[in-house]
Amino acid sequence: MLKLSHPEYFLPTVHALEPGKVLSSGTTEPQLIRGVCVQTGKKSDYVVKYIRAQRMSPEASGRELIAALIARELDFNVPEPVIINISDEFVELMRGKDNFQVASNSLGFNFGNEYKTGYYPVLKDQPLNESMILKLANLYALDIFISNADRRMEKPNFLTNGDDILVFDHELAFGFALELSFLRNREPWLIRDTDRVWINDNFCYNRMRGNQFDFSTFTNKFSSINDLFWNKLETILPAEWLNEQFFTIKTYLNTLIGEADLFSTELNRILL
Known part of the structure; x- marks a missing residue:
């Protein structure tokens, strides 16, 4: 694709x-x-x-x-x-x-x-091989990056075929865009205590906590979320969907991307 x-x-x-x-x-x-x-x-x-x-x-x-x-x-x-x-x-x-x-x-x-077939839910206590652990660690990082509060313990919103994971359901992503502007995190690469409320219920966080990971492979890919990406995205969004929210998301994530190294440190900090 x-x-x-x-x-x-x-x-x-x-x-x-x-x-x-x-x-x-x-x-x-x-x-x-x-x-x-x-x-x-x-x-x-x-x-x-x-x-x-x-x-x-x-x-x-x-x-x-x-x-x-x-x-x-x-x-x-x-x-x-x-x-x-x-x-x-x-x-x-x-x-x-x-x-x-x-x-x-x-x-x-x-x-x-x-509609894709051949994928199945991961059980709450299902043993995971090393490859799956790394995939879920990166999925945890993605959820924090896009402030997605809807990958919960009781409803993980991803499936697996044993080799890969299929992720979906992001209508509650970018939770920061739903906050009043003066309450929004001014340093989005830092994880606030208030964000820990939804992070504590994140499926991947609960499976990864207590461990440390090298998130540099994940954050190195931020270079593709650039002006070319945002400009093209702006042209394909249906007009009714292109509103202030889009520009809030763009500005917030660009600010976070500018401090990618600090963000990686934060991802590990809250896993301890």
Whole structure:
């Protein structure tokens, strides 16, 4: 899968064709659908998170897309993010079925991703090999980087096939953007005591705590989150999703990236 920084990358736009089952595992009640990609003409299965579902909005949809593209840029395995167009014709096919009302209120662009199979949950106390430990250590670092409070012990929001992990569900990422500006961390490379409340419930943090890691491989990849990345991201975000939140996220993360070495130290400090 191409990263946003690749010259040939495009954000797929998908027309929803056929509704499938509602995936009841999520608060946002994501739904499996069949759709066709406008750019390629290829039909495939996707998961849509309706923009008017519980906990979703244009801002939440924007956070999903921004987080997915950042994670891919940092070499995480993320389902291909797409924009799914919900039409009146599609909604009519859902009449009398689950999610009809929320879909009918979500005409137009919605966040979605490709549907991937062959991945399974990691159990709370499941033994991990060295490769998996390193992957979860980097996932812990990603969650702190994007202030993602929604990878909890009871709902880790990642799956594994034994060799790799698949990460998803980031509508609550960039929690700093939801804070009043005067309460926002002025030194985002430092982890505040107030942030420890959600970090203490982070699945990866709990599996990694008590250990120390070399996070330089992770932070060295920050160089790809640059002006080219942000400028291209700004051009592909749906207009309704491009608002003050985008620029808050951009400014905050750029400030953190400027102190990447100190951030690495902080990641280890709170693991002790």
